[in-house]
Amino acid sequence: MxxxxxxxxxxxxxxxxxxxxxxxxxxxxxxxxxxxxxxxxxxxxxxxxxxxxxxxxxxxxxxxxxxxxxxxxxxxxxxxxxPLLPRDPIKRALVRSLVQAIASDTQPVTNLRVVKYAGEERRDEWLNYWMTYAFQRIEVQLATTAGDYCVGNEVTLADVCLVPQVYNANRVNVDMSKFPTIQRINNKCLELDAFKKAHPHRQIDCPDELKEN
Amino acid sequence: MxxxxxxxxxxxxxxxxxxxxxxxxxxxxxxxxxxxxxxxxxxxxxxxxxxxxxxxxxxxxxxxxxxxxxxxxxxxxxxxxxPLLPRDPIKRALVRSLVQAIASDTQPVTNLRVVKYAGEERRDEWLNYWMTYAFQRIEVQLATTAGDYCVGNEVTLADVCLVPQVYNANRVNVDMSKFPTIQRINNKCLELDAFKKAHPHRQIDCPDELKEN
Missing domain, CATH: 3.40.30.10 (Glutaredoxin)
Structure with a gap:
């Protein structure tokens, strides 16, 4: 293959x-x-x-x-x-709800082409506003679903989506101390090889000044 | 139940x-x-x-x-x-790609709270810009996947997502003549009871001046 x-x-x-x-x-x-x-x-x-x-x-x-x-x-x-989805259909729906809360409701509003069109002068305020808005709601949702990870104690697609969003939020100085559950899960995921190896700063096209090994 | x-x-x-x-x-x-x-x-x-x-x-x-x-x-x-997803994993991925092209890349950028924050004075221009942008790309993607519907000749979740987006586009006068495949699929779906009954103008909270039966 x-x-x-x-x-x-x-x-x-x-x-x-x-x-x-x-x-x-x-x-x-x-x-x-x-x-x-x-x-x-x-x-x-x-x-x-x-x-x-x-x-x-x-x-x-x-x-x-x-x-x-x-x-x-x-x-x-x-x-x-x-697997990155649980077997139980209801738990799968909880995972996918968080996936969409990030992949639909958060990331697209903060991507490069939208920020450009909203106006470069609004860049940081725009990004900070939308990520803070989303994390406030996601933090509440996680209170009902989280264990060690977003849904229970196994890594799922929700964690896969959450970690990059936290990286983006840190880049524009979102006050992450307001979101203790998100922070805790993010830190726990970043201890895992699959997440670490996937980090932007370890990719071949990462500029030298950011690169880690 | x-x-x-x-x-x-x-x-x-x-x-x-x-x-x-x-x-x-x-x-x-x-x-x-x-x-x-x-x-x-x-x-x-x-x-x-x-x-x-x-x-x-x-x-x-x-x-x-x-x-x-x-x-x-x-x-x-x-x-x-x-079913609203095909059995074949590759076809499922094609359906889900179109689903996300609408549910992630299009709708969230054009929803009420984002439009408000972008500035009410930009409302129509903002909505028209992003829906036109998205439909241009989706029209190209459909050229490789569409039959009677978005992916082949069966109704799928991609059609379920496409139809409401076309309704939104028509509301802000997106020039739909540029998107013949999207228009054709939309019209075909709207002949089906499941779509017709779900239309906004047939809902109990639809204002009287728009209501249809």
């Missing part, structure tokens, strides 16, 4: 979600960096792989898959070892 | 997604309107059902489920008759 190829940007939280999941499931993969700063997601070559012109794209099993959450569900369905 | 209760707002596209799916799967339900205009999603009573303070919430099987996409997946898992 061919090694899967991930087209990703080091700082893209959607790319980080897929990296963590591939690592967690011990799926070897190669990375091809797509620079969002240089608008490489809009080249004809990349657009033919990903008509939506976003990162990531995962080439796997002979196809190009797009949209991080669709990719996570695909990996879960085709590589069920080391 | 108790009749499921849907807490919804007639014009919320996320509510419409759940209504269509319940109708499609022939699940009887009751509606409790939550007015987003009156901020009823923030009352303590509703917040206790839905800590994220968004619509919809579905009370079903003894629990309150939140986030429309998590609800659709739950209904698909627990009520597999009249």
């Amino acid at each position: 061919e090694t899967p190829t991930l087209y990703a940007y080091y700082r893209s939280s959607c790319s980080w979600r897929v990296r963590t999941t591939l690592n967690w499931k011990r799926i070897d993969y190669e990375t091809i960096p797509i620079s969002l700063i240089k608008d490489e997601q809009k080249t004809p070559e990349y657009s033919s792989l990903n008509p939506l012109q976003v990162v990531p794209t995962l080439k796997i099993d002979g196809v190009s898959l797009t949209q991080s959450i669709a990719i996570l569900e695909y990996l879960e369905e085709t590589r069920p070892e080391k | 108790e009749t499921p209760t849907l807490y919804a707002y007639y014009r919320s596209s996320c509510s419409w997604r759940v209504r269509t799916t319940l109708n499609w799967k022939r699940i009887d339900y009751e509606t409790i309107p939550i007015s987003l205009i009156k901020d009823e999603q923030k009352t303590p009573e509703y917040s206790s059902l839905n800590p994220l303070q968004v619509v919809p919430t579905l009370k079903i099987d003894g629990v309150s489920l939140t986030q429309s996409i998590a609800i659709l997946e739950y209904l698909e898992e627990t009520r597999p008759e009249k």
Whole structure:
């Protein structure tokens, strides 16, 4: 079987979600960096792989898959070892609710193209406002679902989505002391190899001044 | 078994997604309107059902489920008759990619609270810009997946998500003639009872001047 190829940007939280999941499931993969700063997601070559012109794209099993959450569900369905969804349908719904609270209600409002269009002068205020808004609600939801991780004591797709969002929040100085549950879960996840290896600062396209090993 | 209760707002596209799916799967339900205009999603009573303070919430099987996409997946898992996801994992991924292209990349950027924060004076331009942007990319993606519907010739969750987004686009005069595939699929879906009955103008909280029967 061919090694899967991930087209990703080091700082893209959607790319980080897929990296963590591939690592967690011990799926070897190669990375091809797509620079969002240089608008490489809009080249004809990349657009033919990903008509939506976003990162990531995962080439796997002979196809190009797009949209991080669709990719996570695909990996879960085709590589069920080391599951990232519980078996119980109600618990699965709790996990997916948190996934969407981040992937739909938080990240898209704070991505690069939306911030640009909202006005560069509003950048930090805009990002801080929306991430704080989202974390306030997610913190309340976690009070009813969290154990060691977002839902109970096993790592799930909710944790996979939460960690990159916390990284983004820290970048714009969101006051994380208001969100003790989110912080605790984030720190616990970052002790795990799958999350650590997926960290933006350990990617090949990370600028030298941020790079860690 | 108790009749499921849907807490919804007639014009919320996320509510419409759940209504269509319940109708499609022939699940009887009751509606409790939550007015987003009156901020009823923030009352303590509703917040206790839905800590994220968004619509919809579905009370079903003894629990309150939140986030429309998590609800659709739950209904698909627990009520597999009249499926809205194909069996093949790759086709499921194609459906879910379109679902997320709408549910993550389009709708959240254009919802009420984001538009308010972007500035009321930018309302129409903001909405038109983002929906046009998204439909341009989705139209290209559909060229590779569509048959009668978004993915092949069966109705899927992608169609369930597309139709409410087209309604929103029409409200702000997006030039839909640029998106012939989206228009064709939208019209075909709106011939189906499950979509028609779920239409905002047929909901109990729809104002009289818009109401249809």
